[in-house]
Amino acid sequence: MSEAAITPALRRKAARIHALLLKEYGAPRWTRLDGVSEMVATILSQNTNDGNRDLAYTRLRARFNTWEDVRDAKTDDVIEAIRPAGLANQKGPRIQQALKRITEERGALNIDFLAALPVAEARAWLTSINGIGPKTAAIVLLFCYDRPAFPVDTHVHRVTGRLGLRPENLSADDTHTLMEALCPPGAEGPFHLNLIRHGREVCAARRPMCEACGLRALCDFAVGRTADS
Numbered sequence: 184m185s186e187a188a189i190t191p192a193l194r195r196k197a198a199r200i201h202a203l204l205l206k207e208y209g210a211p212r213w214t215r216l217d218g219v220s221e222m223v224a225t226i227l228s229q230n231t232n233d234g235n236r237d238l239a240y241t242r243l244r245a246r247f248n249t250w251e252d253v254r255d256a257k258t259d260d261v262i263e264a265i266r267p268a269g270l271a272n273q274k275g276p277r278i279q280q281a282l283k284r285i286t287e288e289r290g291a292l293n294i295d296f297l298a299a300l301p302v303a304e305a306r307a308w309l310t311s312i313n314g315i316g317p318k319t320a321a322i323v324l325l326f327c328y329d330r331p332a333f334p335v336d337t338h339v340h341r342v343t344g345r346l347g348l349r350p351e352n353l354s355a356d357d358t359h360t361l362m363e364a365l366c367p368p369g370a371e372g373p374f375h376l377n378l379i380r381h382g383r384e385v386c387a388a389r390r391p392m393c394e395a396c397g398l399r400a401l402c403d404f405a406v407g408r409t410a411d412s
């Protein structure tokens with residue numbers, strides 16, 4: 184989606200939706216991890232739910248004292264520790280490769296240098312690591328370094344599509360850039376988290392509860408449904 188297509192009206196709509204979600208759910212809080220820990224946790228969260236991710240992360244931290252230990256461990260031991268997250272045979276080697284790459288490039292397991300880079304540069308560096316896509320990069324940049332990145336998961340992608348904040352055929356990867364442009368400055372964390380909550384509790388994939396939804400007057404999907412009935 185080109186910058187030209189991001190109209191003032193669309194920005195106003197995004198701001199209104201953010202305000203309504205804040206009114207409905209309040210301002211969410213989150214636990215701040217260091218960048219390397221968040222990166223590992225986010226790799227673990229790929230294609231699984233929060234409970235399985237948390238269990239795998241806790242087991243990994245209990246099994247190894249430091250990220251250096253995870254990096255240098257036998258891959259089978261890492262895979263065994265993270266088994267509850269699913270796809271452990273992929274995620275284990277990915278985590279170790281990412282930790283090795285950071286060490287090779289930075290001399291230590293620390294990615295705090297990202298806080299000082301322009302967002303596009305920081306994102307490009309993170310996504311050059313195998314296994315780190317736009318969502319993981321945005322989560323690390325936003326939640327560890329307060330950078331204006333907007334993570335797009337399956338809930339954010341679905342809800343923004345129904346609301347008409349993005350074109351129907353816009354990919355999740357491209358929706359990151361769009362939402363960064365549309366989001367009221369500084370609201371990326373709360374807006375992202377409240378869209379996820381709304382997607383889980385109200386705007387579910389199979390049966391969105393439009394009648395009970397406080398966003399319906401602004402929602403292209405709900406307006407279309409009403410027009411059809």
Ligand code: SF4
Nearest residue numbers: 386393396399402405
């Ligand atoms: S009105 Fe329906 S489709 Fe639109 S955001 Fe609410 S639940 Fe989702």
